[in-house]
Structures are given as structure tokens and as C-alpha cells.
Amino acid sequence: MNFLDVLLAGAxxxxxxxxxxxxxxxxxxxxxxxxxxxxxxxxxPAFLTYVLVSQFGLSPLWVLVLAIPLGFxxxxxxxxxxxxxxxxxxxxxxxxxxxxxxxxxxxxxxxQGAMLVVFGGNYYSYEYLSVPIHVLGSTVAANRLLVLxxxxxxxxxxxxxxxxxxxxxxxxxxSVAPRFAPLVGINVRQTSALAFGMGGAxxxxxxVLVSMFLPFSASMGTMFAMKALIVVIMGGVGNLMxxxxxxxxxxxxxxxxxxxxxxxxxxxxNFGLFLLVLLFRPTGLFGKAAR
Amino acid sequence: MNSPREWWAWGAGATAVLGLALLPxxxxxxYVLSLLISVLMYSVLATAWALFxxxxxxxxxxxxxxxxxxxxxxxxxxxxxxxxxxxxVALLLGVVMALLVGxxxxxxxxxxxxIFSFGLAELTKQLVTWYEVNITKEIGRYVFVDITQQHIYWxxxxxxxxxxxxxxxxxxxxxxxxxxxxxxxxxxxxHVGINTTVVKVVLFAASSAFITVTGAVMAPRWTxxxxxxxxxxxxxxxxxxxALLGGPAALLGPLLGAAPxxxxxxxxxxxxxxxxxxxLGLVFMVIVYLVPNGLVSLLRRKGGRP
Numbered sequence: 001m002n003f004l005d006v007l008l009a010g011a012x013x014x015x016x017x018x019x020x021x022x023x024x025x026x027x028x029x030x031x032x033x034x035x036x037x038x039x040x041x042x043x044x045p046a047f048l049t050y051v052l053v054s055q056f057g058l059s060p061l062w063v064l065v066l067a068i069p070l071g072f073x074x075x076x077x078x079x080x081x082x083x084x085x086x087x088x089x090x091x092x093x094x095x096x097x098x099x100x101x102x103x104x105x106x107x108x109x110x111x112q113g114a115m116l117v118v119f120g121g122n123y124y125s126y127e128y129l130s131v132p133i134h135v136l137g138s139t140v141a142a143n144r145l146l147v148l149x150x151x152x153x154x155x156x157x158x159x160x161x162x163x164x165x166x167x168x169x170x171x172x173x174x175s176v177a178p179r180f181a182p183l184v185g186i187n188v189r190q191t192s193a194l195a196f197g198m199g200g201a202x203x204x205x206x207x208v209l210v211s212m213f214l215p216f217s218a219s220m221g222t223m224f225a226m227k228a229l230i231v232v233i234m235g236g237v238g239n240l241m242x243x244x245x246x247x248x249x250x251x252x253x254x255x256x257x258x259x260x261x262x263x264x265x266x267x268x269x270n271f272g273l274f275l276l277v278l279l280f281r282p283t284g285l286f287g288k289a290a291r
Numbered sequence: 292m293n294s295p296r297e298w299w300a301w302g303a304g305a306t307a308v309l310g311l312a313l314l315p316x317x318x319x320x321x322y323v324l325s326l327l328i329s330v331l332m333y334s335v336l337a338t339a340w341a342l343f344x345x346x347x348x349x350x351x352x353x354x355x356x357x358x359x360x361x362x363x364x365x366x367x368x369x370x371x372x373x374x375x376x377x378x379x380v381a382l383l384l385g386v387v388m389a390l391l392v393g394x395x396x397x398x399x400x401x402x403x404x405x406i407f408s409f410g411l412a413e414l415t416k417q418l419v420t421w422y423e424v425n426i427t428k429e430i431g432r433y434v435f436v437d438i439t440q441q442h443i444y445w446x447x448x449x450x451x452x453x454x455x456x457x458x459x460x461x462x463x464x465x466x467x468x469x470x471x472x473x474x475x476x477x478x479x480x481x482h483v484g485i486n487t488t489v490v491k492v493v494l495f496a497a498s499s500a501f502i503t504v505t506g507a508v509m510a511p512r513w514t515x516x517x518x519x520x521x522x523x524x525x526x527x528x529x530x531x532x533x534a535l536l537g538g539p540a541a542l543l544g545p546l547l548g549a550a551p552x553x554x555x556x557x558x559x560x561x562x563x564x565x566x567x568x569x570x571l572g573l574v575f576m577v578i579v580y581l582v583p584n585g586l587v588s589l590l591r592r593k594g595g596r597p
Contacts, residue, residue: 108572
């Protein structure tokens, strides 16, 4: 593997990690709820794409468009139906953190178990745009480039949405000062549900992208959720650009270790990085955290 | 130990342990014995988990990291060292690992610790797998030690008695008081001069030591182990949910959760092997939504005691 191959592979993987983590940082940064079942809602759309593409011959790009409202609706409902009772019960106090972790943990098992029942433990994939493209003397599959492009577009779009629109300002206000947001007429619970839904849309899009270029299995969700968490904490909770940078960093680190040391040690790299960040920069790599 | 009531409690505890110890002598049914071993194993794990997490309210998913290390200690050293030596090494490993991890991470709170502890279990599993694949070139080991089911039962019972006694004693020391303050409000604890990091690390080490030894004791039961058996994440999850069902703050809470849930999980995994994960998740959610403070608090409310 030459340097450019590593660069491209790392950028694709990192872009994907960044995108997955952006959704989680929205959910955690605004709604203050750590959604441990997040990864399952990445794998579920991947399976949906697999079924739609291989059974009905739909183009994955159409599924990508479909995934946005669907993912939004699912996570919005999860927040309204499952998590609102917990927010009410605990009065958003410290007990909420523990309770929501446990509730979403239970949800993780339910969704993962359902997928295992339907699809079994095997790896799935389908052929889409797996034609080689030559970029500056290096060869890369077209689907990987597409993933990178979509990740950049979606990430940029989200950034614009949050920084340039009224809705985005409301979301950021809740993220920065949840106790003072009601003073200016913001409905914190509705905004939290909105952020949860936006995170859901992002993770669904990421799931469709994953299905385009990686083989996936029903039990892979936890791994994605872990990596997303690591990226979120590295980037600083609620910091979107930090997320993207940390995602890329993780992607490069993994690719480097996998190609030059040992593919079996990528997870060790993940946790090594995570631990270093937690010990030395607990608020994230990029200055002060948003909260 | 001042009041007569406490003497009665200790006496009742000792009698219960003695009664349970005599049980396998006339019990001829292997299935019931193995079920009892599972109940005891999770009772020790849940009580040891609650030893640290009950008062501090840290949610640890690292149970299986220590459990697996213990199991591997037996697998590697079982034929080399006498049994007591194996357990001593496991104990030592557990304490050292807990001190390293604890010193590095117990400053983290809330969700960071949850994630980290889960990651620690996965990391340990990956490192052991990597070592076995690349260095010993063989995944999986046979455990040849001269330990019968009855021995396992007695050793687990001994561990359970120890960990319960330790919890009961800690509650009456300065350490126990410090722990309760940390659980209520860590900022206040720092302000009244409690060295919260030291307290947490000490407790974490004690809790982890018990879990590691439990792993070492349990290993002979399998005769064959590989990383996916010894480091099965479901052990952490089940320990957590059992402790929570009973109520981790109370001394006997984890026992109250472990006994029914071991039987329930045994029944579920035998009857619905393909749907076990879904059912486990539902049990989780039912407990979080319906029994948020544990069975002990429900019983207390019914009994009218504060």
C-alpha cells in the first residue's frame, strides 16, 4: 500500500466515522441523552437498503433519500415515546443519565436481537459502483469516493443548517444553555426531540452509505456506536467540526495501523486514542467543549 | 457490633451460609447443582459489582474484563501451580489491573465511565485474541484442573460470604461514610476533605479482585475456553441488570436480583434460544421503567419502613 492509498482509504473511513458521530453529538449535545442503541439504527437502514436493492432493484441513492425522513421519524418517536417518560420522572436531573443509558441499552438488545432473528449472524453486502477509478495514480472503488462525497455534502449541509438558520440557532441554544433556553421562549423538550430526530436522519444516511461499500452484519452496531462515542468525545461534545476532524483522525489512525502493523489491532488503536484523549483532553481535542 | 439485632443478623447469615454449604452433600442432581452454581456465580458478581457501584453510582460494564482475566489465569496456570496459587495470582492480577484502570479513569464520571468500562472489556478480549492468534497460534485452551462441581460450589459460596461480610463491614467504617457522601454528591465529598479518587480506586480494586477470582473459580466448569467464552459481554450485562433489579445500594439487593434472573435467563435461553437477545433487552427495559430503584425499595415501601 502506498501513501496515497492510505490517504484515500483513511479519508473515506474517517469521513464516514465523522458523519456517524455528528448524529450522536447532536443527540447527546442537545438532548443530553447518551443513546447506546445508536449503532443499531445504523445497521437497520443498511439491511433495509440491502433488501430494497437486492429484492426490488432500487438504486441505493434513492434509499439514501428515503432514509432521511425515515431515520428522523424513528428517532423522534424513540425520544417521544421511550425517553420523555424518563426525562419527566427524573426532572432531567443526574438520574436521567443512568436511566437513559439503561433504557437505550435495553433498546439496543431488542433491535439487535430482532435483526439477528431475521438476518442471522452472517455478513451481507451487495454490488454497487464497485468500478475502479484512478485518482492521481492510485486506484479506488467508485462507491468509496461516493461515500466520501456524500459525507462531505451532508456534513456541510448540517453545519449550514445549524449555523445559518433559525431552527439551528434554537438547537444550539438548547445545547449551550438548556436551563436558560426556556427564558427566550424555546421549548426544550421539543427541541431535544428535534435534535434526536436529526441525529436519527444522519445515522440512517450513514447506514445506507455503509451498506454501499462495507460488508455488514447484525451485530456490528455496537462497534459503530463505540467508535462514534470515541469520536464525539475526541471532538468535544456538541462540536460538529470537531467531530469531523476527530473522525478523520480515527480513520487515518485505523488505516495506518491496519496496513502497516496488524489489522487485528485496530480496536486497540481506538481505545488507546480514546484513553489518551480522556486522560489529557477530557473536553475534546479542539479547545473548550460546547457544554 | 453493638446491638443485639446486628448479632442476630450475623448469626442468621452464618447459619444460612452453613446450610447452603451442606446442601450439595445430599443433592444428587447435577442439573440442580449447576443451576445453583450459576445463581452463586451471579450472586458473587452482582454483589461485588454493587460493592463499588452501589454507593458510588458508577455503572461499570467492565465486569467481564476481570472475569475473563481470572478464567484465563486458571487456563494458563492451572496445571503449573497448586489451586491456591492460581487463585492468588488471579487475585493479584485483578488488583493490579483494577489499580491501573482505576487510577486512569475513575476521574471520569457518568457516561464516560460507562463507555470506557465497556471498551475495556472489548479491548481485553481483542488483546487476548490477538495474543492467542499471533503468539500461541491457537485460539482456545483446555482447562485441566482437578476441581469438581461441588468444589466450585463451595468456593463460590465462600466468596459470596466474604464479599457480603466485606460490604457489611465497610458500611460501618469511615470508608463507608465517605462512599455514601460520594454517591450523594461528589462535589460535597471533595469539599469536606474526602480524597474521592483514593476511595474510589480502593473500592474498585476490591470489587474487581472478587470478580477476577470468581472467573478463576468458574473456569474449570467449562473445560474449554476461548476469548469469546471467557469475555462474553453478556456476563457484564446480566450482572448489571441483576444488581439493578435488586437494588445495588442495599446489602442483600444484588442477591434478590440474581436468584430470580438467573432462573429466568436459564429458562429463556433454553426455551427461546434465538430470541434471547430481544427478551434480555425487554427485561432491561421493564426493570428500568417499572423498578427504577430496585426491588428492595419496593419491599421497604410496602413494609412501611423508610
